[in-house]
Amino acid sequence: MHPQLPSHLAQGSATDRRLNSLLRHIDPSIASSSLSSMDSQISASPTSGFHGDSVFAHVVQAPEDSILGVTVAYNKDPSPIKLNLGVGAYRTEEGKPVVLNVVRRAEQLLVNDRSRVKEYLPIVGLADFNKLSAKLIFGADSPAIQENRVTTVQCLSGTGSLRVGAEFLGRHYHERTIYIPQPTWGNHPKIFNLGGLSVKYYRYYDPATWGLHFQGLLEDLGSAPSGAIVLLHACAHNPTGVDPTLEQWGQIRQLMRSKGLLPFFDSAYQANAQSVRMFVADGGECLVAQSYAKNMGLYGERVGALSIVCKNANVASRVESQLKLVIRPMFSNPPIHGASIVATILKDRNMYDEWTVELKAMADRIISMRHKLFEALCARGTPGDWSHIIKQIGMFTFTGLNSEQVAFMTKEYHIYMTSDGRISMAGLSSKTVPHLADAIHAAVTRVG
Amino acid sequence: MWRRCLWRRGISSSAAGWWDHVGAAPKDPILGVTEAFLADTSPRKINLGVGAYRDDEGRPVVLQCVRGAETKLAGSQFLESLPNAVNTKLVEESVQLVYGKETDIVQERRFAGIQALSGTGACRLFAEFQRRFYPESPIYLPVPTWSNHHNIWRDAQVPVRTFRYYHPDSKGLYFGALMDDIKSAPDNSFFLLHPCAHNPTGVDPNEEQWREISHEFKVKNHFPFFDMAYQGLASGDIDTDSKAIKIFREDGHLIGCAQSFTKIMGLYGHRVGCLSILSVDENQAIAVRSQLQQIARAMYSSPPVHGSLLVSTILGDSQLKALWEEEVKAMVARIIRMRAKLRESLEKLDSPLNWEHITNQVGMFCFSGLSPEYVDHLARKFHIYMTRDGRISMAGVTTSNVDYLANAIHEVTRFGQEDSSQRRSFNAFIPHISYAN
Numbered sequence: 001m002h003p004q005l006p007s008h009l010a011q012g013s014a015t016d017r018r019l020n021s022l023l024r025h026i027d028p029s030i031a032s033s034s035l036s037s038m039d040s041q042i043s044a045s046p047t048s049g050f051h052g053d054s055v056f057a058h059v060v061q062a063p064e065d066s067i068l069g070v071t072v073a074y075n076k077d078p079s080p081i082k083l084n085l086g087v088g089a090y091r092t093e094e095g096k097p098v099v100l101n102v103v104r105r106a107e108q109l110l111v112n113d114r115s116r117v118k119e120y121l122p123i124v125g126l127a128d129f130n131k132l133s134a135k136l137i138f139g140a141d142s143p144a145i146q147e148n149r150v151t152t153v154q155c156l157s158g159t160g161s162l163r164v165g166a167e168f169l170g171r172h173y174h175e176r177t178i179y180i181p182q183p184t185w186g187n188h189p190k191i192f193n194l195g196g197l198s199v200k201y202y203r204y205y206d207p208a209t210w211g212l213h214f215q216g217l218l219e220d221l222g223s224a225p226s227g228a229i230v231l232l233h234a235c236a237h238n239p240t241g242v243d244p245t246l247e248q249w250g251q252i253r254q255l256m257r258s259k260g261l262l263p264f265f266d267s268a269y270q271a272n273a274q275s276v277r278m279f280v281a282d283g284g285e286c287l288v289a290q291s292y293a294k295n296m297g298l299y300g301e302r303v304g305a306l307s308i309v310c311k312n313a314n315v316a317s318r319v320e321s322q323l324k325l326v327i328r329p330m331f332s333n334p335p336i337h338g339a340s341i342v343a344t345i346l347k348d349r350n351m352y353d354e355w356t357v358e359l360k361a362m363a364d365r366i367i368s369m370r371h372k373l374f375e376a377l378c379a380r381g382t383p384g385d386w387s388h389i390i391k392q393i394g395m396f397t398f399t400g401l402n403s404e405q406v407a408f409m410t411k412e413y414h415i416y417m418t419s420d421g422r423i424s425m426a427g428l429s430s431k432t433v434p435h436l437a438d439a440i441h442a443a444v445t446r447v448g
Numbered sequence: 449m450w451r452r453c454l455w456r457r458g459i460s461s462s463a464a465g466w467w468d469h470v471g472a473a474p475k476d477p478i479l480g481v482t483e484a485f486l487a488d489t490s491p492r493k494i495n496l497g498v499g500a501y502r503d504d505e506g507r508p509v510v511l512q513c514v515r516g517a518e519t520k521l522a523g524s525q526f527l528e529s530l531p532n533a534v535n536t537k538l539v540e541e542s543v544q545l546v547y548g549k550e551t552d553i554v555q556e557r558r559f560a561g562i563q564a565l566s567g568t569g570a571c572r573l574f575a576e577f578q579r580r581f582y583p584e585s586p587i588y589l590p591v592p593t594w595s596n597h598h599n600i601w602r603d604a605q606v607p608v609r610t611f612r613y614y615h616p617d618s619k620g621l622y623f624g625a626l627m628d629d630i631k632s633a634p635d636n637s638f639f640l641l642h643p644c645a646h647n648p649t650g651v652d653p654n655e656e657q658w659r660e661i662s663h664e665f666k667v668k669n670h671f672p673f674f675d676m677a678y679q680g681l682a683s684g685d686i687d688t689d690s691k692a693i694k695i696f697r698e699d700g701h702l703i704g705c706a707q708s709f710t711k712i713m714g715l716y717g718h719r720v721g722c723l724s725i726l727s728v729d730e731n732q733a734i735a736v737r738s739q740l741q742q743i744a745r746a747m748y749s750s751p752p753v754h755g756s757l758l759v760s761t762i763l764g765d766s767q768l769k770a771l772w773e774e775e776v777k778a779m780v781a782r783i784i785r786m787r788a789k790l791r792e793s794l795e796k797l798d799s800p801l802n803w804e805h806i807t808n809q810v811g812m813f814c815f816s817g818l819s820p821e822y823v824d825h826l827a828r829k830f831h832i833y834m835t836r837d838g839r840i841s842m843a844g845v846t847t848s849n850v851d852y853l854a855n856a857i858h859e860v861t862r863f864g865q866e867d868s869s870q871r872r873s874f875n876a877f878i879p880h881i882s883y884a885n
Binding site: 053054055056057058059060061062064065068107108111116117118119120121122123155156157159160163167172187190191193194195285300301302308310311315317318319321322324325326328329330331332333334335336337338 | 467468469470471472473475476479498500508509510514518519522534565566568569572576581582596599600602603604636671702714715716717718719725726727728732734735736738739741742743745746747748749750751752753754755
């Protein structure tokens with residue numbers, strides 16, 4: 001015996017039919033008194049809902065990313081003298097983001113080519129891009145490339161390359177620990193943890209000398225278990241700007257090969273790196289994550305590549321097939337635009353040369369900012385040795401300022417940087433150097 | 449075994465490599481079809497594998513509205529990642545598209561939205577988010593579903609369960625079983641639903657059935673996650689195709705939704721999508737979004753801007769948007785014409801089988817019912833490529849190849865045993881979870 005529909009609902013209508021079919025699913029043994037309590041649940045009105053709470057009501061606000069959070073705070077600041085030295089994105093003397101001329105040219109070529117389509121790339125990405133990226137980092141005459149021992153897959157900039165590499169290692173490599181330098185880019189431990197690896201640190205930066213803690217590095221890598229993965233910044237270490245010398249790289253290589261440690265290079269800042277080539281030259285294996293974000297100003301297009309150098313071509317091919325299984329459930333296939341721009345530039349001799357010229361101009365401007373800041377601090381007689389500003393390499397300076405001093409500079413001088421004292425030199429100009437020098441001077445003399 | 453290898457590693461050049469044990473992975477069942485097609489040298493070859501639209505000459509299409517957007521954008525944008533500005537605009541346009549501009553959800557900002565790497569990326573972000581906050585919960589996937597759904601939730605380490613959806617005999621919705629499975633799942637389960645143009649079957653619930661499903665979800669307190677990959681490409685109308693979502697919204701469900709612009713705007717290579725999760729209020733939305741951003745940050749930091757600029761330019765410009773809607777209608781019209789032609793040709797050949805489902809099914813795909821053996825035969829003998837579950841991408845059918853296709857299908861099936869082969873094909877199709885090693 002089916003429960004009766006309440007009379008006010010018993011008209012022929014779509015809602016009626018709906019209610020009838022719903023009632024058919026209801027246990028016929030339900031008494032009519034229970035039915036009236038169900039009236040409140042089953043209503044004919046299409047807009048009455050069951051407004052329960054979200055199943056994600058318990059989700060708490062995640063902390064701001066410490067690097068990107070700097071820009072958020074900067075944007076909120078109304079001060080006209082504010083300065084953003086947070087994220088490592090290149091700026092001109094006028095403080096404007098840059099699109100390289102050669103990139104604009106490449107983009108125009110692509111837009112004008114009406115035969116171009118927007119089909120899916122293969123899972124591993126644009127073939128030309130992959131080949132050219134491998135040649136760029138390893139050298140066109142690299143035996144590893146000649147012997148087809150390298151597999152290269154297009155990924156989403158450096159982050160994406162690191163993540164895909166981490167996931168691959170988590171599945172196929174017997175060691176699940178990666179050693180990363182102290183300090184390192186803030187996103188590294190998160191990428192590796194979420195990618196399935198656990199993270200340990202090796203000593204790298206020596207605050208006493210503002211330079212490399214080479215002894216500590218050798219000791220820590222020397223005591224790592226055989227086979228452990230080691231993250232190496234190929235050059236222009238982020239955040240410190242402190243790089244090993246070529247000789248020191250040689251020693252690191254020897255140590256790592258003797259202990260069977262697996263090198264995982266993060267090459268975020270420079271097109272080629274002698275450190276990487278040194279490791280590949282000894283015939284051993286390694287992983288390399290490449291990014292075109294900074295060296296081609298393609299930040300927003302997320303262009304990068306992961307290369308795995310293997311013992312032989314057969315292994316490289318099988319490794320590639322497994323990389324596809326990591327990529328497919330992550331994003332299926334990579335974005336076409338940025339990689340097409342890079343490939344267009346790298347394969348054309350003139351454009352390639354034009355790019356190296358623009359790259360040098362960017363690097364030169366940064367070096368000039370280093371010198372100007374150093375001179376400004378010397379001129380003010382700011383206590384301390386500031387020569388590390390001109391010794392460190394790449395986009396960042398690890399000032400040595402502590403978090404209290406940083407907070408002071410933000411509050412009093414509206415200067416934004418990460419709390420570890422890292423400043424992006426690319427965010428400076430001749431006009432703003434004096435302001436920064438004043439701020440550093442004040443921080444060092446007034447704050448502990 | 450490892451110790452021996454490692455000890456020899458000191459002499460690096462002669463030692464065994466790290467990856468000798470790594471086996472060759474099987475090819476992706478969908479993308480592998482295109483590879484096989486490309487390798488085929490026959491002039492008659494047809495690719496009915498991957499769901500990418502083709503015009504009647506079999507050529508890929510860049511939509512006019514996309515060209516218009518590109519011209520508008522050329523030379524103007526900065527290529528630096530502008531995570532806030534570009535991402536926000538894309539998300540705004542996306543949620544308006546799927547939920548409706550005037551709805552309370554959009555007006556009151558009760559959604560956590562984040563740009564994602566197309567549909568795959570949006571599903572993956574959600575799967576990771578689900579794992580983070582409901583670590584024990586499985587996801588219920590329909591049988592069948594897009595094969596990559598299994599890979600996505602598995603890689604996010606979310607256990608996968610299935611619910612019945614398609615009935616191979618009727619080639620329609622297995623509604624009774626579907627409702628039973630919804631009811632017998634534990635309360636508060638996570639379900640993945642295709643809001644329109646189900647992939648691979650093309651079989652969708654009707655409005656009444658959606659209402660029943662929505663009601664049962666409320667009774668069971670299930671979480672509905674929609675994978676919206678074909679808004680506009682099912683019926684030709686954007687709003688009609690989001691009806692299921694509207695029904696669930698009216699019932700008060702706080703759904704999750706993955707959106708893809710890949711097929712609906714022909715932006716395959718650009719990887720543009722959006723994930724949204726509805727919330728009770730804006731504060732909750734902000735909290736959820738912050739978590740999604742963290743997950744994305746550790747995966748790829750931020751999504752590529754070019755494609756999302758194209759999408760938000762088109763949706764934000766009334767002329768371009770109107771043009772887009774016209775072009776979507778035209779794509780759907782061509783696909784429907786091809787469905788009609790294919791069915792007509794097969795019936796003219798006096799095929800012993802029933803081909804009604806070709807015109808009953810909706811969207812880009814036809815779930816033909818062809819067994820894996822027939823599929824292989826079609827590839828070998830006729831150079832016609834489709835996935836082994838018998839899914840045909842109708843977009844790959846043209847006026848000039850439809851007769852050849854019909855003839856080929858007729859040839860391989862004319863003497864076959866329909867029921868058992870189709871049942872075999874259906875069972876063979878149920879995806880096995882692990883491809884690993």
